[in-house]
Amino acid sequence: MSRWVVFEPPSAAGDDAGLARATVPADGERTAFLRDGWTTWAFLFPYLWPFRFGLWLTGVLAVVAAVAIAILARQPGFELAASGLSILLGILMALEGPGRRAVRRRRRGWREAAVIEARSRAEAESIYFGRHAKAAQGPASAHARPTPPYVTPALWLAPWIAAQAPEGA
Numbered sequence: 001m002s003r004w005v006v007f008e009p010p011s012a013a014g015d016d017a018g019l020a021r022a023t024v025p026a027d028g029e030r031t032a033f034l035r036d037g038w039t040t041w042a043f044l045f046p047y048l049w050p051f052r053f054g055l056w057l058t059g060v061l062a063v064v065a066a067v068a069i070a071i072l073a074r075q076p077g078f079e080l081a082a083s084g085l086s087i088l089l090g091i092l093m094a095l096e097g098p099g100r101r102a103v104r105r106r107r108r109g110w111r112e113a114a115v116i117e118a119r120s121r122a123e124a125e126s127i128y129f130g131r132h133a134k135a136a137q138g139p140a141s142a143h144a145r146p147t148p149p150y151v152t153p154a155l156w157l158a159p160w161i162a163a164q165a166p167e168g169a
Contacts, residue, residue, distance in 0.1 A: 005034045
């Protein structure tokens with residue numbers, strides 16, 4: 001399962017609209033879902049991947065690091081070290097690249113609305129928008145909430161819990 005960070009766009013009307021959006025997403029089509037985890041394309045192309053997502057400073061630093069690694073690789077005896085550094089740069093970009101994308105959104109005023117564990121983006125979207133649909137229906141009264149059924153544990157597993165069982169269970 002992957003962890004998905006949900007970002008909602010900045011509000012045009014100020015903080016009051018942002019508070020209203022906390023219960024119901026106003027613009028679900030602009031809501032961004034970013035998977036926080038290993039990115040294979042960033043590992044394979046650490047010099048190009050940041051430019052794909054508009055991470056210009058990160059991309060320039062990756063290119064400068066690549067040039068430095070290439071210069072190091074030309075020095076006798078440093079070929080293996082340069083290969084290792086190139087792989088480490090790919091690993092760093094693959095692990096930290098999604099985090100850089102999240103930082104970019106936060107700087108632009110996007111609000112981090114939720115963090116969801118899901119197998120795919122579609123599942124993350126259904127979980128997120130399903131929660132907001134339930135919140136839009138309004139809170140249920142305390143008496144209308146169904147209580148979960150009490151499950152009697154096996155006596156040999158937890159006899160002290162069975163002693164605390166409610167009457168009629």
